[in-house]
Amino acid sequence: MASVSIARLCKDKPSALGKGGPHRILHDISMEIADGEFLVLVGPSGCGKTTLLRCIAGLEEPSAGELAIDGKRVNDVPPQARDIAMVFQSYALYPHMTVAENLSFGLKMRHTPPDEIKKLVEEAAQMLEIGHLLSRYPRELSGGQRQRVAMGRAVVRRPKAFLFDEPLSNLDAALRQQMRLELLRLHRRLKATMIYVTHDQVEAMTLADRIAILRQGRIEQVGSPAQLYDRPANTFVARFFGTPEMNLIDGHVEDSWFVGDGVPFRAHLPGLGNQPVTLGVRAEDLHLQVADSSELPRGRIDVVEHHGHEDLLHVRCGDKVLSARSIAHKSPPPGTEVRLVVAPQHCHLFQRRDAQGDGKRLEPYGASEATA
Ligand SMILES: Nc1ncnc2c1ncn2[C@@H]1O[C@H](COP(=O)(O)OP(=O)(O)O)[C@@H](O)[C@H]1O
């Protein structure tokens, strides 16, 4: 098993139409992946995840920067000699070979002794629960079974590290969920270093020891799933994780109070100087109280979505619609006027979003209370 170290890695590619100079796809990526770690690279489509993975595998050459596996520089080491296995979204099984032959092919090419091949194939087949499929051809397998065989082909090699590029995205939702569990079990069993690419925030959250989130070729934040969810470094990360998206309200701090622009939402934030800010509140942290006649109503329930285990309320509040989670089947009906309450420790505060919608996290701000 192995650690992977990436230092100031950049990748340039010729621009798509062949016009103009090269185009930077990855900017100054630095990251240490520990031996045995499950690291997920996540980000929107086109942000450079596959390119970074291919650089680690040796299928692409970095334009600048250093790559090391187990402390040894590998920039000039060819892919076959890096001892890394890559599993793609497309399974790329050999159609004319049985599952057993697909699993053993790579080992035969490496002149592994037949007894050893038999043992490794049996172990991998058992781990991935494909033992009963060994004599079948890929065309006789379901999508999920094919993906398992593709993983098995990587597992038999016992590589130093596994690289996965969106391996579950061709599977249906139920199978994806099942395969997520199996990947976690596989990781626990093999104790292998795994670098896993996905655009899916749920996959990232559920699989990762640590997540690195990329946008337009740059790392926005690296941390545990809880760190990224609870303390997003900026509004991009804040919006990327969580369904529904975090509520973001633009406004100002004035005399230690947050005052929403066009939204009757106030929060007491002592210790923070007057400045434009964006306040973030997750749907599970936004609590509704039915407004009584003595209070000014601050929001009105617009839509109630029933999800079975919970209700999701969309509450019109001035110019904005905010989302709030609520106990299933207990929600007041649409049209009900409500107060919105959020505990101070659940207020996320960002620099006021710029024209691109970006704002960096501000902290510490020492909020003490927040109500609408
Ligand atoms: N061979 C190539 N030549 C030029 N540009 C490319 C090439 N491959 C990918 N790109 C560009 O590089 C960026 C990152 O692509 P990719 O790594 O595939 O992203 P992701 O896997 O995150 O969807 C995209 O903007 C894509 O258009």
Ligand SMILES: [Mg+2]
């Ligand atoms: Mg990709």
